[in-house]
Amino acid sequence: MTMLLDRARNLVDHVRVGETGPRVVGRLAAYDGLMLEATGFTRPIGAGARIVSAGNQVSRAEVVGFRGDRTLLMALDGAAAHANGARVEPDASSAMAEVGPALLGRVVDGLGNPLDGLGPVGAVDKWPLHGVQDNPLSRARVTKPFDTGVRAVNAMLTAGVGQRIAIVAGSGVGKSVLMGQMIAGADADVIVVGLIGERSREVSDFLATKLPPEVRRKAVVVAVPADHAPLLRLRAAMRATAIAEDFRARGLKVLLLVDSLTRVAHAQREIGLSLGEPPTVKGYPPSALGLIPKLVERAGADALTGGSITALYTVLADGDDTSDPIVDAARAIVDGHIILSRGLAEQGVYPAIDIGKSLSRVMADIVTPEHAQAAAGFRRLWSAFEENRDLILMGAYAPGNDPLIDEAIVRRPELLDFLTQPQLERAPYDASVAGLIGLMAS
Numbered sequence: 001m002t003m004l005l006d007r008a009r010n011l012v013d014h015v016r017v018g019e020t021g022p023r024v025v026g027r028l029a030a031y032d033g034l035m036l037e038a039t040g041f042t043r044p045i046g047a048g049a050r051i052v053s054a055g056n057q058v059s060r061a062e063v064v065g066f067r068g069d070r071t072l073l074m075a076l077d078g079a080a081a082h083a084n085g086a087r088v089e090p091d092a093s094s095a096m097a098e099v100g101p102a103l104l105g106r107v108v109d110g111l112g113n114p115l116d117g118l119g120p121v122g123a124v125d126k127w128p129l130h131g132v133q134d135n136p137l138s139r140a141r142v143t144k145p146f147d148t149g150v151r152a153v154n155a156m157l158t159a160g161v162g163q164r165i166a167i168v169a170g171s172g173v174g175k176s177v178l179m180g181q182m183i184a185g186a187d188a189d190v191i192v193v194g195l196i197g198e199r200s201r202e203v204s205d206f207l208a209t210k211l212p213p214e215v216r217r218k219a220v221v222v223a224v225p226a227d228h229a230p231l232l233r234l235r236a237a238m239r240a241t242a243i244a245e246d247f248r249a250r251g252l253k254v255l256l257l258v259d260s261l262t263r264v265a266h267a268q269r270e271i272g273l274s275l276g277e278p279p280t281v282k283g284y285p286p287s288a289l290g291l292i293p294k295l296v297e298r299a300g301a302d303a304l305t306g307g308s309i310t311a312l313y314t315v316l317a318d319g320d321d322t323s324d325p326i327v328d329a330a331r332a333i334v335d336g337h338i339i340l341s342r343g344l345a346e347q348g349v350y351p352a353i354d355i356g357k358s359l360s361r362v363m364a365d366i367v368t369p370e371h372a373q374a375a376a377g378f379r380r381l382w383s384a385f386e387e388n389r390d391l392i393l394m395g396a397y398a399p400g401n402d403p404l405i406d407e408a409i410v411r412r413p414e415l416l417d418f419l420t421q422p423q424l425e426r427a428p429y430d431a432s433v434a435g436l437i438g439l440m441a442s
Helices: 004-016 151-156 175-185 199-211 231-247 262-274 286-294 325-333 344-347 369-387 387-392 403-419 427-442
Strands: 027-032 035-039 048-052 058-067 070-075 086-090 096-099 125-128 165-167 190-196 217-226 253-259 309-318 336-339
Touching: 027 048, 027 070, 027 217, 027 262, 035 058, 048 096, 058 199, 058 231, 070 231, 096 231, 125 231, 125 387, 151 231, 151 403, 165 175, 165 325, 175 199, 175 253, 175 309, 190 199, 190 231, 190 262, 199 217, 231 253, 231 262, 231 286, 231 309, 262 309, 286 325, 309 325, 344 369, 369 387, 369 403
Parallel strands: 165 309, 165 336, 190 217, 190 253, 253 309
Antiparallel strands: 027 035, 027 086, 035 070, 048 058, 048 086, 058 070, 096 125
16 A cells, blocks of 8 residues: 555656656666666656665665666665666656745654654645755845854854854864854754764754754754765755755745765765766865855855845864865855864863864954954964964063063963853853953953
């Protein structure tokens, strides 16, 4: 009965999207553990497919390329009992994501199936998984501050409504903790979280510690752990972005968090190398680096509806290398980046934000001159200490040679205290700015 219902829904999907010609059904001809090859299945790249094997076992796949007269597909469901000659059917529903208010408070996987045990999601609205191509002139400028609830970000790296920010750090430096602080303190109508390629334990931990009940009610979580198929991890990032785009189209202020953008690029690297793409820097094929702007550019403010997507993307710097190709590609396309320092984390400074290396490209457009002047003064003191750190710690610097360095040494504890914020503490935007101005005026 389940098999008949699945086929009926698939046929309805084809009728809904306007396919009037005969359905193209192919046969599975090869399978190497990651890539499937089908004959007689002439569908475009990105099209969905259902593979019906012996015993009526159904798995889902997506067209990713061609080799001669054979169509290359990649499985969405991980390991499955594929058989030679299995039936390959079109699956039009895979190109759309279920969206809408019914998703609020829910946790779904990369295919939109519920993970929270609360029954069917019940979302009836659809949005293209790969997004809708917008006119660049329909994007609004970033002119209003976005309250993140984190003092260091509000005061020194002021975020704007519709800004895209990369949080860059090595493993274990506090990316997820900083994301949790921003979720708890964010001034947003809807929060969409994409947990891509992380450990399964971290998914449940994130839900329990980073999403309190009052935040959970306005949040949507899309989670795909690291042991799932690469295409499923890639789809999870696209699904989270599509859900955020729908809420933006409704005129809402959305906060989108993707953890992590590096895992999304890793998934595309697996797919690209399987298709025979040439590896470039650190083994990344061109498609992996090209995916980042395609995903990030979907966020932003909409001038037509008044809605916005303020996006945070965590980027894992392998070996704390901030010149990693994924870090460089992300930093080049976002509107600001927050660099976390392992040295500060080892000193117990959390969030461990390296102010000298971090930047908000929209800050000048959204803060007052007094705020900008105070932030510039903070940066001068911070940079003066960092540039002469080795001399100061060795005792090679003689006090009195440079008044700026002298002041930086004396006020270093004040600067660190200002940046430090307990995980459960919330720092509103106005209070953060007032604190910075007061600190630099003293």
